[in-house]
Amino acid sequence: MESYEHPDDQFARDARMPLEPQEHIDQLKHLRAYFSDGPRRILDLGCGAGRLLIPLRRDGHHVVGLDHDSRALNWVAEGCGHRDDLVQQDVRDQSLPLPEGPFDAALLLGNTLMELVCPNAFVNLLHRLSKCLSRQGVLIIEDIPGLYWPLLSTGQWGDGLAEGVRMVWSERDTVFALREGAEANNDGPLHPDEPHRRLWTESLLSQTLGQAGWASIQAEDPLVRILRPDYG
Structure with missing residues (x-):
């Protein structure tokens, strides 16, 4: 299997570590604290090489990984020792349903939100997520504006x-x-x-969330921002 230890390969670097090393450590710490009540069912959208998926699985959570690139998913499978619950799919593809839930949380981290260049693509993703999250389910993103x-x-x-x-x-x-x-x-x-x-602005992000019927809870740390459907 092809290694991702290629210093001159931008894709390999981004798939493995899209954040600064300390940011990754801090983000994983926040996620572990958020999920500390017990095993959760989590959908990792744009899971890359398993930066978050692998440690969260080791913590006992059921994590389904989704990524458009087979190369990245091969690295996840290598790290996990199996290919269970790994889905090759582009999160931007509106024609395909997301994996079947219900999920307690979905992750859109590692700057994956930036790849949703069209706001309508994010609205569509939020509508699809609403159908596969539990009633208390959330989407966790980085606070790109912050x-x-x-x-x-x-x-x-x-x-x-x-x-x-x-x-x-x-x-x-x-x-x-x-x-x-x-x-x-x-x-x-x-x-x-x-x-x-x-590079999402706060005004555009808020407008897009409102259009999709979602609400944002501003976290204390911009590495973790919690979104959830606004049920009224």
């Missing part, structure tokens, strides 16, 4: 080249692409065949 807009405002994110990676922004929206390698010297406009990401 995590990354402060970095942008202080100049730590923005146009230009840093550590071999260039961030290129759309001229009309808070959408960007990351370019590295030979493309890092290309500061031209976004083109449709490169992966785009959205």
